[in-house]
Amino acid sequence: MQKKEISKAVINRLPRYYRYLGDLLEKDVVRISSKELSQKMKVTASQIRQDLNNFGGFGQQGYGYNVEYLHSEIGKILGLEKKYNIIIVGAGNLGQALANYVDFERRGFVFTALFDVNPQLVGTKIRDIVVRPADELEEYIKNNQVDIVAITVPKIRAPILAADLVKWGIKGIWNFAPTDLNLPKDVTVENVHLAESLMKLSYRLSTKKSQEEKHKTAVEGSDKTNEKKNKED
Amino acid sequence: MQKKEISKAVINRLPRYYRYLGDLLEKDVVRISSKELSQKMKVTASQIRQDLNNFGGFGQQGYGYNVEYLHSEIGKILGLEKKYNIIIVGAGNLGQALANYVDFERRGFVFTALFDVNPQLVGTKIRDIVVRPADELEEYIKNNQVDIVAITVPKIRAPILAADLVKWGIKGIWNFAPTDLNLPKDVTVENVHLAESLMKLSYRLSTKKSQEEKHKTAVEGSDKTNEKKNKED
DNA sequence: TAGATTGTTAATCGATTAACAATC
DNA sequence: TAGATTGTTAATCGATTAACAATC
Numbered sequence: 001m002q003k004k005e006i007s008k009a010v011i012n013r014l015p016r017y018y019r020y021l022g023d024l025l026e027k028d029v030v031r032i033s034s035k036e037l038s039q040k041m042k043v044t045a046s047q048i049r050q051d052l053n054n055f056g057g058f059g060q061q062g063y064g065y066n067v068e069y070l071h072s073e074i075g076k077i078l079g080l081e082k083k084y085n086i087i088i089v090g091a092g093n094l095g096q097a098l099a100n101y102v103d104f105e106r107r108g109f110v111f112t113a114l115f116d117v118n119p120q121l122v123g124t125k126i127r128d129i130v131v132r133p134a135d136e137l138e139e140y141i142k143n144n145q146v147d148i149v150a151i152t153v154p155k156i157r158a159p160i161l162a163a164d165l166v167k168w169g170i171k172g173i174w175n176f177a178p179t180d181l182n183l184p185k186d187v188t189v190e191n192v193h194l195a196e197s198l199m200k201l202s203y204r205l206s207t208k209k210s211q212e213e214k215h216k217t218a219v220e221g222s223d224k225t226n227e228k229k230n231k232e233d
Numbered sequence: 234m235q236k237k238e239i240s241k242a243v244i245n246r247l248p249r250y251y252r253y254l255g256d257l258l259e260k261d262v263v264r265i266s267s268k269e270l271s272q273k274m275k276v277t278a279s280q281i282r283q284d285l286n287n288f289g290g291f292g293q294q295g296y297g298y299n300v301e302y303l304h305s306e307i308g309k310i311l312g313l314e315k316k317y318n319i320i321i322v323g324a325g326n327l328g329q330a331l332a333n334y335v336d337f338e339r340r341g342f343v344f345t346a347l348f349d350v351n352p353q354l355v356g357t358k359i360r361d362i363v364v365r366p367a368d369e370l371e372e373y374i375k376n377n378q379v380d381i382v383a384i385t386v387p388k389i390r391a392p393i394l395a396a397d398l399v400k401w402g403i404k405g406i407w408n409f410a411p412t413d414l415n416l417p418k419d420v421t422v423e424n425v426h427l428a429e430s431l432m433k434l435s436y437r438l439s440t441k442k443s444q445e446e447k448h449k450t451a452v453e454g455s456d457k458t459n460e461k462k463n464k465e466d
Numbered sequence: 467t468a469g470a471t472t473g474t475t476a477a478t479c480g481a482t483t484a485a486c487a488a489t490c
Numbered sequence: 491t492a493g494a495t496t497g498t499t500a501a502t503c504g505a506t507t508a509a510c511a512a513t514c
Contacts, residue, residue, distance in 0.1 A: 206312030
């Protein structure tokens, strides 16, 4: 009785629901309807109800959803009731920035170690996390519970490192290197490609600019044509 | 004669095409067919051809695509032939990490200034970029070309900052604060939500784990049922 | 009970894949 | 010319939205 596969689009939206519900919770909001939430989040109420019903009925007809309950349920779906030990390989600026990001710990993501090849960095501390030499990585993984490895090494080293990590039993990789890692399918890779994010921004900036120019010309040229359908992400 | 709107899914894929073509270029590959590229990128050849034909015919029947030409054309589409001045507001770890990321400059993204409210940070330098006091932000924007503002301030300050930036004429925002910014539609916001990325990873880790358990049980219980359709992102 | 709002089915819309004629 | 591969149309698939009966 295989449960229907949850689509990736739905999963991508879950953390955003979780965030909005967390904000509501902080404001002591007790209940919310799909309609109210849809207005806040700028999505359709229908989509919210469809998304949630992939995981079960969390609401009540005529009432809506209990904020605290729904928040906690989505947390469970996202696997946030568990604790994750994360190690960071690459203690450069990005690795250090991650290690300093205390906020993740609230959600159960704990940075337990940092590694780097650079002897200058080895031994230094980020918060209370000491930077270890990269050649101790294998041993560390064998002797400690490591759920996720954040890869913040240069592009060229990332694929080799990833292959090693897999060999040593790692199943979760948070990849910041600007490259795709081709790993066995039982290994989960989540990519953060900052350069690509920036390119998307530049694409939208340049098309928006040229649209405005076109628009200006049109207005000057003929008459008012002011209607603008816009579809945000 | 309004050109058909390019879908967001297509735009999201463009930077990845650009990256793969850049890699091929470095390896001195002269031509590539949609089929070869599709195998490298693990997408369908049909999708590649459809995507590219949103912007015009870059290939040649019987030959494929010229790597250098296609790379350069996608670069133009992404707006990478222009130069973008980026300032960073929030010179904490993440802001510093970005400022240090030299690689963006190759693509025409130049960090020109850093701002922070913390007097301890003001005056310090990241590479050759000095950290300025936040109250000089408005003046700086008025006197310098600023194309993109990277927001790396705490969640609570982000919406107010963003509203100010818009007031001062900023049209492009690269938002790292874990909140949505509701801004006029002529302002382009690109979000990088690291916490949400981590939650997606934890979702996939926890579901994969339970699938394996289910799978193991199934195998033990009955017999081999080893076929696994998998659909990666 | 009447009103509100969910859960869920059906209709629509959009994106992906397949197929093939055009053409290098 | 024959083979290869694009550009593009048509078919399929999936995701979003609309609608409404169920029910609190």
